[in-house]
Amino acid sequence: MDTMQSLISRVSVPPRLLGDPAPSGADFDEIMAAAMSTPDHGALTPWRFITIEGEARAKLGDVFVDALKKRDPGADEAAIEKERNRPMRSPMIVVAVAKIDDTVANVPPIEQAVATGIAAYNVIVAAQAKGFGGIMLTGKNAQDSNVKAALGLDETDEIVSFVYLGTPIKQVSDKRRPEASQFLSEWTG
Numbered sequence: 001m002d003t004m005q006s007l008i009s010r011v012s013v014p015p016r017l018l019g020d021p022a023p024s025g026a027d028f029d030e031i032m033a034a035a036m037s038t039p040d041h042g043a044l045t046p047w048r049f050i051t052i053e054g055e056a057r058a059k060l061g062d063v064f065v066d067a068l069k070k071r072d073p074g075a076d077e078a079a080i081e082k083e084r085n086r087p088m089r090s091p092m093i094v095v096a097v098a099k100i101d102d103t104v105a106n107v108p109p110i111e112q113a114v115a116t117g118i119a120a121y122n123v124i125v126a127a128q129a130k131g132f133g134g135i136m137l138t139g140k141n142a143q144d145s146n147v148k149a150a151l152g153l154d155e156t157d158e159i160v161s162f163v164y165l166g167t168p169i170k171q172v173s174d175k176r177r178p179e180a181s182q183f184l185s186e187w188t189g
């Protein structure tokens with residue numbers, strides 16, 4: 001598939017449709033190389049990526065459960081089990097983190113977060129180009145200080161997304177996409 005077709009046909013694959021194998025070895029190295037080719041104002045390299053696989057996914061589930069119980073001490077068993085199982089749905093999670101430096105005068109935090117988001121998107125696109133699938137998800141865990149601490153992050157770090165990766169166990173049907181013209185205008189001064 002050529003680059004244009006690959007970009008136009010990109011679809012996210014829900015975690016429950018992501019099976020083994022996750023990208024590894026040279027495939028994973030190339031996917032991460034694509035992430036490093038992200039536009040980056042000031043060459044700050046604000047992004048960090050944390051891979052979570054195998055047994056560590058269950059430990060992340062425990063972290064999500066602890067965080068939920070702190071956010072909502074009255075959470076019911078169903079909600080707790082949902083958090084416990086959340087990371088188990090796909091073989092690999094890559095946490096995309098923006099290490100925000102708010103002291104850089106000409107590169108405000110939003111630009112650093114945007115660059116990290118683009119880097120995460122490059123992971124998704126590169127994974128798809130190699131026959132893998134993925135999806136960017138956030139949810140309350142991405143904003144949770146306890147989750148950040150458990151991952152060894154600072155409070156000022158932003159979890160831009162949990163990128164779930166694996167091999168699609170079935171093809172995701174083509175999606176109807178918005179007409180670009182609806183979002184396009186020309187400014188002529």
Ligand SMILES: Cc1cc2nc3c(=O)[nH]c(=O)nc-3n(C[C@H](O)[C@H](O)[C@H](O)COP(=O)(O)O)c2cc1C
Pocket residue numbers: 010011012013117135136137138139160161175
């Ligand atoms: C930064 C970011 C965070 C996201 N977080 C969520 C999320 O928590 N839950 C969700 O259902 N979709 C989330 N999405 C949207 C999905 O990644 C995906 O785009 C959506 O399911 C539509 O699928 P598509 O990408 O094939 O159009 C997020 C997207 C981005 C860019």
